[in-house]
Amino acid sequence: MNRKFYIILLALGFFVNIGIQSKAQFLDDEFCGNNEILNLDVRKKPWKGANSFLYDYLKKINYSDDIDSIRYLVPLKFWIYQNDDGSIGLSDSTLKRFMDELNYYQQLNKTGFRYYIREIERINKTKRIKLGYFLEAPWQSFVHKDKGCINVFVTQTIKKRVWGEKYMVRGTFNTVTDAVLIQYNSSTTGLSHEIGHYFGLLHPHRNYNKGKAKQESVSRTRAFKGIFKKGLICEKNGDGLADTPAEPKLSHLVNNDCEFIGKSLKDRWGDNYQSKTDNIMSYPTHYRCRKVFTEGQKAVMLYSASQNKYAPFWTTAQAENLVYRFDKYEPDNNKETATIIDINTVQQHSFHKIFIPENDKLVFDKEDWLTFQTENTKGKTINITLNYQNTDNKQLSIIIFDEYMHLLKEKKVSQNKTTINLPIKTSAKSQYFILIKNNKNPVNHAFIYQISVQIL
Ligand SMILES: [Zn+2]
Incomplete structure (x- = not known):
């Protein structure tokens, strides 16, 4: 992609973001800022409307939930923003904790992924340690971009301002630059969540506030009845995965014991939500509740990785990659x-x-x-x-x-x-x-x- 086209895309992302964000109902609970942009994600998803594709894929690669078989060794490049004098930055020991937590949740869920640090680059620029969400963050992730790895940008804060209101975005994934951005004080599952986006995952609550054409139904068997739209609603709307229950945004709907307290809420068809609260791609009130990737989500990540240009260098199936x-x-x-x-x-x-x-x-x-x-x-x-x-x-x-x-x-x-x-x-x-x-x-x-x- 040439540079000019990139800039146009970035600008487009900017305007589209503002437009859609203005309709969002809960503005006070931004965790991962990319929900709006992902609505426009047009990348081909062969499992959409046909989740059987994912289970066939798992069978094809002999995936088993019983074995922690490591399939991809994925390098991460960290770009760490800090003050001009090098102060206030992510310390090496915190970075080690980031990596330990990231790999812990991969192992716990037997995702088949392990991540390692390819390089750490520290950028001493005080004016960038509070990164603006709409322009600065995409721009930084565009100018600093290395090949063959996932680029992870770490900064003190990612600021988002919509109609005069300020929000803090703890982490985000930019679909245009394919970059992960995260704050120093990210949650233990923060990197797993953002890298989940990198490998094709969407939020389970995606479009929870939309109408029947876009909202995911609680029912797993409810199907589209129109002439043009066919198939199960839960395999097309929301995150497009039948094995993640439909959920509203969980930011205010999870108690201290990680229980879902929104059971009186109904979807557009009148069914009460029976949401889980432990999914790594969700926004539960307490991030500590998150620990799970479902089978369907793992299949999406593994399939997406297999389609990556650098998969031949990341896969453990190639003896030379050992x-x-x-x-x-x-x-x-x-x-x-x-x-x-x-x-x-x-x-x-x-x-x-x-x-x-x-x-x-x-x-x-x-x-x-x-x-x-x-x-x-x-x-x-x-x-x-x-x-x-x-x-x-x-x-x-x-x-x-x-x-x-x-x-x-x-x-x-x-x-x-x-x-x-x-x-x-x-x-x-x-x-x-x-x-x-x-x-x-x-x-x-x-x-x-x-x-x-x-x-x-
Ligand atoms: Zn997210």
């Missing part, structure tokens, strides 16, 4: 994001490659940081053991620091099993850092190693 196989402790590339390793436990880590299209630079995971604490163990010895299966084992080194980053020991990993012993000189509580350094690009496969810390 080089991108990262471990569940990522990101842990610096002291701030060091993974806590409990004494007497074993962790398995890997050094993986990072997918960047059309890039001949060698981009790979170079450092893993771990941390642990000791207390009341004066006179004993810390024993760190690293097991490493790779035959070419000269590329790793292991470095130990104390909490003030004084170097305590450094050792090249020269055998498949390498141990380090450190005498403990104090009975006070002290923290240690372990740095495992990878000095070589993993060409064919990710390097896997196990590490454990014992006090002997």
Whole structure:
């Protein structure tokens, strides 16, 4: 798409947004700002009006809800807005929490997706840490856009102003630039929700305030009766998925126990709503109620991913992509994001490659940081053991620091099993850092190693 056309689209999005937003009934509860724009999403959806397409697809790819089979390793590029002097930004440790939460909900729901950080770019611009929703946000996501990954923009606030009223948008997905935008203080499911949009999901309450032509009916068997419109209403209206019950916007309809309290509300056909409150794509009063992706939603995401231009580089079905196989402790590339390793436990880590299209630079995971604490163990010895299966084992080194980053020991990993012993000189509580350094690009496969810390 050329630049001029893009700008026209952005401007169009701007006006259409204003027009539709003015009709919305609940203006005080914006969570994810893209509901209006998604109404105009014209991308082809073969499951619309025929959800059987999704279940056939799951069968075709041998999807099973019992197995957490990882099918796509998707890189994310983070663009983090902060002050001119670099202050007020998303810290690395918060970013690690974002990633942990994102992957936690993927694992919980066995979505088949895992996400890793491709790159973090910090933009020091005070005037951008409060990003305007209608123009600034789409514009920023247009000028900063990398290929082969999902671009995620993180800022302090996303401001939305409609007819003089101000709203805070916690996160949004821009269908024109395909970008995810999210505030520093996003909910635990915030990224899962926005990336859900990236992979084709709509809000279950979509068009809840519209007429019979667009509103999703509570009944799962109610069908269109017209000459031109056929099929089940629940498979066409709303989010177009029969396995997410019809729901009004849940912002004021969920109690502290995550129960739906809008059962007296009726749809346009007179049926009472029986909504759930736990869907990640919904807007329940309390975001902590959200934890579920339904089978239909997972199918939409998996199918959409398979249609992505970069699917051949994200899919684990290609043996050569195993080089991108990262471990569940990522990101842990610096002291701030060091993974806590409990004494007497074993962790398995890997050094993986990072997918960047059309890039001949060698981009790979170079450092893993771990941390642990000791207390009341004066006179004993810390024993760190690293097991490493790779035959070419000269590329790793292991470095130990104390909490003030004084170097305590450094050792090249020269055998498949390498141990380090450190005498403990104090009975006070002290923290240690372990740095495992990878000095070589993993060409064919990710390097896997196990590490454990014992006090002997
Ligand atoms: Zn949303």
